[in-house]
Amino acid sequence: xxxxxxxxxxxxxxxxxxxxxxxxxxxxxxxxxxxxxxxxxxxxxxxxxxxxxxxxxxxxxxxxxxxxxxxxxxxxxxxxxxxxxxxxxxxx
Numbered sequence: 033x034x035x036x037x038x039x040x041x042x043x044x045x046x047x048x049x050x051x052x053x054x055x056x057x058x059x060x061x062x063x064x065x066x067x068x069x070x071x072x073x074x075x076x077x078x079x080x081x082x083x084x085x086x087x088x089x090x091x092x093x094x095x096x097x098x099x100x101x102x103x104x105x106x107x108x109x110x111x112x113x114x115x116x117x118x119x120x121x122x123x124x
Contacts, residue, residue, distance in 0.1 A: 038121035042114045049110040053103060056080055060099050 059076040066073060080099075087098035 034121045034124050038117050042117055045113050045117075046110060049106045052079075052083070053106050056083070056099050056103060056106075 055076060059080045062073055062076065083102050084098040087101040088096070090097040090101050
C-alpha cells in the first residue's frame with residue numbers, strides 16, 4: 033500500500049512540476065510579447081508571482097533571472113523527489 037501511495041505522489045509531483053514549468057515559460061514569453069494585459073496574463077501572474085517573488089534578488093542589470101532560478105528548482109525537485117519518496121516508502 034505504501035508503494036502505491038508513493039508512486040501516486042511521485043506522479044503527482046511530476047505532473048505538477050511539469051505544468052508549472054510550462055506555465056512559467058509561457059509567462060516569460062508573454063511578458064516579452066504582450067504589452068496589454070489580458071485575462072490569461074492576469075491568471076499567469078496570479079500563479080507565477082508567488083513562485084518567483086522570493087527570488088527577485090536574482091537580477092543581472094535590468095534582466096530578471098528569478099524565473100530561471102525557479103525553473104532550475106522545479107527540475108531539481110522533479111529529479112530528486114522520486115528517489116527520496118521511494119526510500120521513505122520502503123522505510124515504512
